[in-house]
Amino acid sequence: MRRRPMPPVREGTVNVTPLIDIVMCMIIFFMLVAKIGVNTGSDTTIKVPDSLLGRDLSDFNNTLYLNVRAGPTTPQGPEPLITALVAGQMTELHLRSGGDNLVDTLKYLRQGDPSRNLPPNANFGVIIRGEADMTYQYLAPVLLACTEAGVRNVSFVTNKIERPE
Amino acid sequence: MKLRGAKQIHYDAGPNMIPLVDVVMVILIFLMMTGSFGAAEHFMVSNVPTSAKGMGGTPPPPNWVPPTELSLRVEPVGGNYVVAVGDRRISDPAVLAQTLAAMHAQFPDPDAVQVIINPTRDVEYKYLIQVYDAAMSARFTKIGFGTAGLYR
Numbered sequence: 001m002r003r004r005p006m007p008p009v010r011e012g013t014v015n016v017t018p019l020i021d022i023v024m025c026m027i028i029f030f031m032l033v034a035k036i037g038v039n040t041g042s043d044t045t046i047k048v049p050d051s052l053l054g055r056d057l058s059d060f061n062n063t064l065y066l067n068v069r070a071g072p073t074t075p076q077g078p079e080p081l082i083t084a085l086v087a088g089q090m091t092e093l094h095l096r097s098g099g100d101n102l103v104d105t106l107k108y109l110r111q112g113d114p115s116r117n118l119p120p121n122a123n124f125g126v127i128i129r130g131e132a133d134m135t136y137q138y139l140a141p142v143l144l145a146c147t148e149a150g151v152r153n154v155s156f157v158t159n160k161i162e163r164p165e
Numbered sequence: 166m167k168l169r170g171a172k173q174i175h176y177d178a179g180p181n182m183i184p185l186v187d188v189v190m191v192i193l194i195f196l197m198m199t200g201s202f203g204a205a206e207h208f209m210v211s212n213v214p215t216s217a218k219g220m221g222g223t224p225p226p227p228n229w230v231p232p233t234e235l236s237l238r239v240e241p242v243g244g245n246y247v248v249a250v251g252d253r254r255i256s257d258p259a260v261l262a263q264t265l266a267a268m269h270a271q272f273p274d275p276d277a278v279q280v281i282i283n284p285t286r287d288v289e290y291k292y293l294i295q296v297y298d299a300a301m302s303a304r305f306t307k308i309g310f311g312t313a314g315l316y317r
Contacts, residue, residue, distance in 0.1 A: 015184075017184035017185075017187070017188060018184075020188050020191075021184075021187055021188060021191055024188070024191040024192065024195055025191060027195060028191075028194060028195055028198055031198055031199075032198070048206065049290060049291035049294040049295075050291070050294070051207070051209060051294050051295075051297070051298045052298050052302070053209070053298055053301045053302055054207030054208055054209050055207060055208050055209075055210055056207055056208070057207075057208045057210075078286075127208065130290050131290065132289070132290055132291040132294075133289055133290070133291065134289070134290050135286060135287050135288060135289055135290070136284040136285070136286055136287070136288045136289075136290065136293060137286035137287070139290055139293075139310075140215070140286075140310070140312055143215035143310055144215055144312065146214070146215065147214040147215045152212060152214060153210070153212065154210075154211045154212075155208040155209060155210045155211065156208065156209045156211070156294065156297070157206055157207075157208055158206065158207060158208070158209055158294055159205060159206055160205055160206060160207045
């Protein structure tokens with residue numbers, strides 16, 4: 001029987017399909033991890049109003065998200081329901097009654113606390129995520145609290161819409 | 166006797182589609198993720214503190230010049246709202262934007278003008294954002310809220 005030699009091995013082009021596959025999977029993985037790790041304290045169940053104009057903010061490090069809804073009417077006046085992510089926990093903030101006070105919290109974050117070595121923060125800002133259907137009587141006390149605490153940077157979250165043609 | 170194997174029938178299956186389908190599915194998932202995380206929200210930034218009308222308090226410094234204020238009174242009307250600008254009452258956001266743009270052109274230093282939105286207590290927040298939007302489209306840069314109309 002005549003033995004034939006093995007044919008010579010010729011390397012073809014590199015198959016890049018598995019490379020693309022793995023790279024895309026890694027991109028999706030890091031996108032998911034990055035999004036899951038950042039919690040701004042924003043309550044996505046609140047339906048915000050629509051607006052044509054607005055800015056995109058990318059830096060939320062020096063801000064506090066206030067989720068504001070219409071609340072009960074107390075003998076002292078309308079009391080909005082305010083929640084915020086304070087010290088890593090979602091906290092309900094109050095204007096008048098017991099519990100964590102909104103003005104005190106904003107003052108602490110804006111003006112600092114020398115007893116706790118917390119310096120003043122002139123660039124501290126508040127982002128208000130308000131319910132579209134709530135009336136101004138619930139929003140005004142929140143804005144006044146920001147003014148009382150010395151917070152100058154106040155932003156309002158709105159839903160971006162296109163101009164009708 | 167020469168044995169011959171059965172002739173192998175070779176069907177031309179064409180190029181291997183499995184890697185193509187694999188990559189297309191991954192790209193599809195990637196685009197779905199980017200679409201869902203795309204920001205459909207934006208922010209209206211205010212740098213004018215809310216003004217609370219009242220008496221007393223700290224007197225202003227000697228050389229303080231009060232800023233030019235343009236006050237917009239907002240009141241609810243039926244299921245809508247009306248904005249009082251000077252002696253005009255406007256309920257259409259497009260007309261409001263045009264009116265404010267015309268006023269913007271008349272100010273000698275429009276960037277120093279503070280637009281103060283003074284709603285009554287029953288105006289819905291979504292209407293206030295429309296008024297804010299109109300002021301922004303008229304290129305006013307200092308827009309804030311007031312409480313002058315709160316207890317009217």
